[in-house]
Amino acid sequence: MGSNPAQSERTQGCSLDILSLLKRLCVMESRVTMGSDSMSHNFSRRTLLAAGAAAIPLQSVLAGQQGAVMADEQDFASPAGLYPDNPALREILERLARDVKDRAGAISSRERRIVMMAAVAGTGCEAAFTAARLKALVSEQGFSVEDARECLYQATAYIGAGRSAGLFAAFEAAVKQSGLKAPDRTRAEQGDRRRKGNDLQIAGFGEGIRNFWEKGPRDTAPVRELLAENCFGDYYARPGLTWAERELFTFSLLASLGFVPPQLLAHAKANLACGNGRGKLLAAVWTLLPWIGYPSTLNAISAVDQACAK
The missing domain is CATH 1.20.1290.10 (AhpD-like)
Incomplete structure (x- = not known):
C-alpha cells in the first residue's frame, strides 16, 4: 500500500519534535538535579516518563489518521477520499x-x-x-x-x-x-473508417443501421456519417x-x-x-x-x- 508523502512527513516531523523535546528535558534534568535530593531527581524522571507515554498515543492517533486518509485515497471505487476534510x-x-x-x-x-x-x-x-x-x-x-x-x-x-x-x-x-x-x-487502423465503423454499429444495433447516413433528412446526413466514421471508426475501432x-x-x-x-x-x-x-x-x-x-x-x-x- 502506498503512502501519503505529505502526511507521512508531518507524522515523522511530530515524532522527531517529541524526541527532541525529551532529549532537551534530559539535559535540563542533569543540570538542575545534580547535587539535589533524590525526591527532585525522581520527580524529574516521572515527568520524563509521562511525557514519553503521552507521545506514544499522539503518534498512534496521527498514524491512524494517516491510514484512514490513505485508505480513502486508495479506494478508487469510492468518492469518499475526495473529502479528506469532511469526516x-x-x-x-x-x-x-x-x-x-x-x-x-x-x-x-x-x-x-x-x-x-x-x-x-x-x-x-x-x-x-x-x-x-x-x-x-x-x-x-x-x-x-x-x-x-x-x-x-x-x-x-x-x-x-x-x-x-x-x-x-x-x-x-x-x-x-x-x-x-x-x-x-x-x-486505430485507417482505411475505410466509415465502412468499418458502420460494421461495428450493425454488430451492436442491428441491420437497421446499415448505411444509416442515407436515411433521414439530407441536411443532417453529415452527423450520421460522422457517427460511423468518427465515433465508431476512430474510437470503437x-x-x-x-x-x-x-x-x-x-x-x-x-x-x-x-x-x-x-x-x-x-x-x-x-x-x-x-x-x-x-x-x-x-x-x-x-x-x-x-x-x-x-x-x-x-x-x-x-x-x-x-x-x-x-
Whole structure:
C-alpha cells in the first residue's frame, strides 16, 4: 500500500519534535538535579516518563489518521477520499460504497474498473486522479494504465474534447507522479473508417443501421456519417477494449451524464446484444450510484428495464 508523502512527513516531523523535546528535558534534568535530593531527581524522571507515554498515543492517533486518509485515497471505487476534510460525509460515502459493492456481484474486477472510469469521466471528476488512487485502480492484474487511458479516449466521443481535456491533463499528471509505466496505444487502423465503423454499429444495433447516413433528412446526413466514421471508426475501432467492454463503458458513461434517455436506452440494448446481460448492467448501475446520485441511477434502471422488456 502506498503512502501519503505529505502526511507521512508531518507524522515523522511530530515524532522527531517529541524526541527532541525529551532529549532537551534530559539535559535540563542533569543540570538542575545534580547535587539535589533524590525526591527532585525522581520527580524529574516521572515527568520524563509521562511525557514519553503521552507521545506514544499522539503518534498512534496521527498514524491512524494517516491510514484512514490513505485508505480513502486508495479506494478508487469510492468518492469518499475526495473529502479528506469532511469526516461526516466521508463516513456516509464509505458506507454507501461498501453497500453497493456487496450488491454488484455480477461484474468482474476489470469490468468494475471500467465502470468506475465511466463514472469519473461522466461526472468530470478530475480530482479522482491522484497518484495513490491511480495505483489502486491498476493494482490488480487485468487492468492497466493503458486501459484506463483508453477509457478516456472512448469517453471523448460522448462528452466532447472540451470536457475530456481536463480529465486527460489530470490523468497524465497522476501517471507521471505515480511513476507507473504507461505507453500510449497505437491509433486505430485507417482505411475505410466509415465502412468499418458502420460494421461495428450493425454488430451492436442491428441491420437497421446499415448505411444509416442515407436515411433521414439530407441536411443532417453529415452527423450520421460522422457517427460511423468518427465515433465508431476512430474510437470503437481502437485496440485495448473489447466491443462488450466499450459498450459497458458507454452505457455507464451515459448514465453518469444523466438525462440522455434515447442514447441510454439504445446502448442498454446494444449491451444485451453483445452479451452484457441484465445482471451485469444492474451491477454497473450499483457501482455508479455513489458517483452519480439517485435520479441518474433511477434513469439507468429504467433504461435497463425497457431494454429487457419482451
